Amino acid sequence: MNQFVYLTFDGLSRGAVYAAFALALVLIWRAARIVNFAQGAMAVAAVYVAYSVTSATGSYWLGFVAALVAGLALGVIVERVVMRFVDHSSPLNGVVVALGLVLVIQGVLGIVYGSEFHPVETPFSRDAFEIGGIALLSRYDLFVFAAVGAVVASLTLLFTRTPIGLRMRAAAFAPDVSRLLGVSVGGMLTLGWALASAVGSLAGMLVVPTELGLHPTAMDVVFISAFTAAVVGGLDSPIGAVTGGLIVGLLLSYVSGYVEPTVAPMAVLLLLVVVLLGKPGGLFSSSKARVA
């Protein structure tokens, strides 16, 4: 029972990170109809920036801000320099270009920082509080929940309550009409990529300290988990992405705890296969009417 409670909280904490990362994938999918396979590599690059800043200044929070800024900048660069010129008539083209980006980013990181694992510190202790002899949550878990909750809340506010969010939705939903009405569709697309990349960087900042450490390929498995989360939620639905993230997090935690940690990636693969074959639209797919 104790173990079950602990694993549940641990899974929710992991799931929150996957939810944020899946949200980044969904943001780009909604804006550009591209699954950004370079998201993991971009997030790792931002975490490396944070690592440099933190090592230079000794302040975790300066590094944290630097990662978010680097994420924003990276998103803008990737969209303006590369993705804008992809022939979007085939989803295959976007995928292949994103894979090229993965190679470039991982190679550059390897050249600049070397290919060994760098341990990364956390701002709060990862020792769990005990309530009635049951280990529940660590301060770091609370920080993760707060950060992801803040992101979800502010994205919801942005898209539903602000003029710029309305423009972004319009630009994604009906580009031609929006352009006629004076919306800068290209600008909204860049903004979407920047936001998504920053959210991805935040997820990277949260997840890397809990894994083996910082490495150019550190986010590969996380990307798969987040992709699964996004697919479970239906790729089109932000609520679905968050729910999918929590489901994947719980699954990973239970499998690691009750079976063996090395089996966990296989469980994710299995979930992905089951969802893709059983309900390829995802559990929360909504916009049936929308055309690619």
Next chain:
Amino acid sequence: MTDMKTKASASPVPTKVAQERRSMRRLAPIAAVLAGGVVILILSYTLEPFRNYQLATVGAYFCVTAGLTVLTGLNGQLSLGHGALMATGAYSFALAQNKWLSLPLSFVVAIAVTTLAGAVIGLAAARLRGPYLAGLTLAVAIVVPSVTSTFDETFNSDQGLSVVLDPPPGTIPMERWQAWLAWTGALLTVLLLAFLVRGAFGRRLRAVRDDETAAKLAGVNIARTQVLAFVVSAVCAGLSGALFAVLAQSVSPGAFPLTLSLFLVMAIVIGGLGSLFGALLGAILLVALPTFAQSVAEQTGSHRLEGNLALVVFGVVLIVVMLAAPGGLASIRFTFIRRFRRER
């Protein structure tokens, strides 16, 4: 005179000239493979051992790129999981070889196991399109190497297995023997693929890629064609993996990272999707570019450039080719829009 010839070949009634041409085209792959075999034989006697080893590596890569270009270029299925299929072939080969110590039997085992693996993934893949298929195969590429740590008694975790090979017959040096083995595999694979894609199967592949509805109306079984394409391509990957086990005389999960799968995609995209000759060019690049990057790294004396420089070069080349000349993908891009529209 030339006018009469073109008329003859254009006429719907098969004339003698047209028939001869057709039989020439049928024989073209055999001629090309025979010529290739002669070139390889000459090269294997003239090259120094290290170059011979590289020649063998090109052959092993050629197996998998040829299979992948048929799957992606002619059937429109993008697989990022072929590195994992190569690992499957390599590990089955290693286990069989260490148990029975018979080279032909081990190749048969490797091919049989990857046929099975390819059929399983292919069955799932036939129901998926575009980024969903890419995501699933990416997951396969990342997850499969972790199997080696789960079942570490069989696969010996990260250290991997060493492969026991009998010494080559006679006084043939090991590298030359490896080059012969690799290129025998590669040329047989390409011959088989060339015949497959020129025949009715190839027509069905292209029909499914270009327009599924039209293909279905014409009586093509879409799912069966897609699964078969995946299996054929998986067999090529398995053979390639087995050849890599012969080359390295060991297998380990580190030899089949995600980047390997991405390299394979790059190789076929640069060579021109769907072209077997393009697959050969891609295989040569897969060996030549890292060697070039390595020599640059050695000259600058920076150990961090080793390996990583090749990644950057590959990535940049991939992006530039896709942005500047997506013509390689021209034939399949229309299919994907149509598939997507229908799904939504």
